Amino acid sequence: MGQNYQQLGLRERIEIEIWHRRGCSTQAIARHLGRSPSTISRELRRNAKRTKQWRGPYDGERAHGLARRRRWRDARFKLARRPNLRDLVRDQLAMGRSPEQI
Template sequence: MGRNYKQITLAERCQITQLHAAGCKIREIAAALDRAPSTISRELKRNGSRTKGYEPSYAQQQARARRWSGSRLERDQGLREAVLSRLAQGWSPEQVSGRLAREAGHRVISQESIYRFIYAQLARTKDYRWRHYLPRAKSKRGYESRRGGRAPEKETRG
């Protein structure tokens, strides 16, 4: 596990195609690209089409389509409106996620996703009105750190 993971580039996908077409084994392709053999194997299985085999442009499109495309509250407008309307009524994210789960019969969205969405909106838009959707109306997570130096010393009886 000494290697750091990085995405396979289009140029590397082209090399994989050439070496695979030349009849090289997966371990040889991996050594040429300085990648793990499992990465090459997964790339060939995951991004190859059934009719044409492995093509770099198709593989690049498939990989891009699988990447993260925003939080669920950013993508699903109906869910976002349901969550924000309840938060505006003074509900906490825990209450909102619990109520939505109870109404749907299964878990719809977690409270952590709601918190992340609101804090991301605060950071992205710099609009601090978003903080009023939170129970304590804080613009940052965690506790405030103590200002100043050391804590006051206790009196000792002598």
């Protein structure tokens, strides 16, 4: 791939919200932020879904909170999903290494 990807930040999500409310296309928003159009499209699709509690349009602050929650939740189960990593960590702990060293 060769590309370095960084997560969208709160400021970028607010910019997406502003440009989206103005009716700009995902292409225009992507150009403005220097991001891929697929990143903007994915962000809008993921975080603008209507739920029982949320009926409004895309909201940058809400989207940022949802993304942080998803990242946190995903990290909790990393060892459960990756048996090789789990075995490595278990072996390293058995050898007396601390979690910080691992």
